Amino acid sequence: MKYSGYAFIYTIGCQMNVYDSEKLASILNSCGFEKTGDMDKADVVVCNTCSIRHKAEEKAYSFLGRFAGIKKKKPHLITVMAGCVAQQDGEKAFERVPHLDIVLGTRAFSRFSRHIRSIQSGQPRIVDIEDSSMIYESPPDSVCFEENKVSSFVTIMQGCENFCTYCVVPYVRGKERSRKPENIVEEITFLAGSRIKEVTLLGQNVNSYGKKEGEISFPKLLKKINDIERIHRIRFATSHPKDLSLDLMHAIRDLKKVCNHLHLPVQSGADSVLKKMNRGYTRQQYLEKIIQLKNLCPDIALSTDIIVGFPSETIEDFKNTMDLIREVEFDSIFAFAYSNRSSAPAAKFSDQINEKEKLDRLNLLLQLQETCTEKKNKVQIGKVLEILVEGKSLKKHDGFEQFGKDMEQMTGRSESNKIVHFPSNRVNIGDMVRIRIENAYPHSLWGHPEFD
């Protein structure tokens, strides 16, 4: 491919956006643009946006706003807003960023190259937020690879029909659509041939994969991926508790490559809040699934998402959430202060909680989780964990010099998704090594390799 310019892509938000940005990069590649990490060199700038919380949305507008002056000096520069904010705001995006060239919704990727060519041939601004029931399928070998990458995201389904009352996803990502298993297997087989050892299957409601007539179920898809040679690990996110079936628990237990880790957002530990959130389960039902899972997979690592300060959440409700966290003992949590999104129903709920109170609750919750995470990490001391080596770590362990000049500090992840650092001069990125854990910290573990 002869390149005619450079493309800079700025990604905000979730893992799904990281995957989508790779697809956008491969489309731009086919239009003659080479990906660059240097914004100043760019001839096309794409901001792949997220609208889940107010802050993420503001970040997108402030990033794109910067290009007003730059476009005056560099008139051929093409600026693109892609993703959820584009889908949500459409034409309105031009009110805040008049110099934008393309507003590309979440379901318009298949038309992106056409829009780029139209802008290049002098057409003024384009908005494409048309619906499409298909998931954009790029040829698997068109992915632009980062050197030394050992882990990759693969979107297997898109959209969500759960309509949690705080969430914009069903409005910006549309109805649930599952990719065909053969396309997924083809993509992962290609990745495996390109030195990828771990895949994370993505979907807004990933364990609702294959629910439509004639489709294969999520556990069956996992089995197919488990059979792909050279893939060592399979992860998936994000799962909804209501779709956590016994079959899926068995798949986690029985399929060797499926990691013994589950991210299962609970959002709140109070029944009244769960009901107002429209989550579709009670505290008790969530806890029963956790008990069942722990019985089947005793060492399973668990993580969750929590929202604090949802409209009308009382101190008692918040305490129930804190108690649930103590009871389950999650390995890690992602906690958020409720953010009011005008397109989601909860924006109209009474008893909105003030920002200071939300932040106070968030801090209490994060403090509690820090102690839980540290406790969970300490349990690993003395164990031997299998680590997928991801690279060299920049920040060296205290007293690292004692290991000698030719020693590197390497880093990788355990099956339970814990970051592990260790000294070595004989392992390579992508190796699976056994590490005896000697120390635990709030965010990582430290150990030594056990070579045969």
Ligand code: 5AD
């Ligand atoms: N405010 C705060 N957090 C939110 N999330 C989704 N919508 C909102 C919102 N309006 C969180 C949920 C979800 C995660 C991806 O983002 O916890 O699981």
Ligand code: SF4
């Ligand atoms: Fe949003 Fe709920 Fe769907 Fe998750 S399950 S994407 S929180 S609507």
